[in-house]
Amino acid sequence: AQSVTQPDIHITVSEGASLELRCNYSYGATPYLFWYVQSPGQGLQLLLKYFSGDTLVQGIKGFEAEFKRSQSSFNLRKPSVHWSDAAEYFCAVGLFNNAGNMLTFGGGTRLMVKP
Amino acid sequence: NAGVTQTPKFQVLKTGQSMTLQCAQDMNHEYMSWYRQDPGMGLRLIHYSVGAGITDQGEVPNGYNVSRSTTEDFPLRLLSAAPSQTSVYFCASRQGERNSPLHFGNGTRLTVT
Numbered sequence: 612a613q614s615v616t617q618p619d620i621h622i623t624v625s626e627g628a629s630l631e632l633r634c635n636y637s638y639g640a641t642p643y644l645f646w647y648v649q650s651p652g653q654g655l656q657l658l659l660k661y662f663s664g665d666t667l668v669q670g671i672k673g674f675e676a677e678f679k680r681s682q683s684s685f686n687l688r689k690p691s692v693h694w695s696d697a698a699e700y701f702c703a704v705g706l707f708n709n710a711g712n713m714l715t716f717g718g719g720t721r722l723m724v725k726p
Numbered sequence: 727n728a729g730v731t732q733t734p735k736f737q738v739l740k741t742g743q744s745m746t747l748q749c750a751q752d753m754n755h756e757y758m759s760w761y762r763q764d765p766g767m768g769l770r771l772i773h774y775s776v777g778a779g780i781t782d783q784g785e786v787p788n789g790y791n792v793s794r795s796t797t798e799d800f801p802l803r804l805l806s807a808a809p810s811q812t813s814v815y816f817c818a819s820r821q822g823e824r825n826s827p828l829h830f831g832n833g834t835r836l837t838v839t
Contacts, residue, residue, distance in 0.1 A: 615768070620766065714828060
């Protein structure tokens with residue numbers, strides 16, 4: 612069964628600083644990979660996704676992520692963090708087979724932004 | 727366009743009580759699913775449906791029932807609530823194509839005392 616690990620439970624960065632959130636997965640084949648963001652009291656919003664092709668994918672709100680097969684990683688990055696980026700971020704691995712939408716989530720990383 | 731709508735937003739139950747969490751989507755999505763979110767554990771799949779009349783179990787199905795009589799609605803039933811079911815519940819849906827992302831509702835926060 613696939614699994615997703617987000618090693619950092621909490622991260623604090625200063626506004627304007629760069630950000631990298633780590634995500635490692637365990638899966639027997641190339642998975643579908645996603646990053647979602649959750650603001651307090653809200654559902655999850657898709658930031659970006661990777662299915663195939665170019666390993667560097669661009670998402671909304673200035674985020675990008677790079678798929679590295681050799682490291683089984685899909686880290687999320689942003690060059691300059693804004694205070695509004697404070698939220699919880701979830702990495703997810705998708706197994707979209709004929710049986711349905713099986714999506715496995717990591718435990719999440721809570722991002723705090725210092726002024 | 728309302729997207730995925732969940733009701734209620736908050737609910738408190740006593741152990742042994744039953745209730746139904748409602749989920750409706752207006753995007754004509756084939757796939758619908760229920761997740762529960764617990765601190766440090768991300769979201770875990772409870773049940774899912776690939777179309778009207780078809781449901782299947784996810785990772786943590788025990789204590790929950792679902793049905794899918796229409797494309798739009800996918801209610802989650804707790805037959806006899808337990809404190810271990812205290813959680814935030816999210817309904818999600820997506821189109822049938824493999825590269826379609828999940829669309830999430832805003833969640834239902836359930837407390838079982």
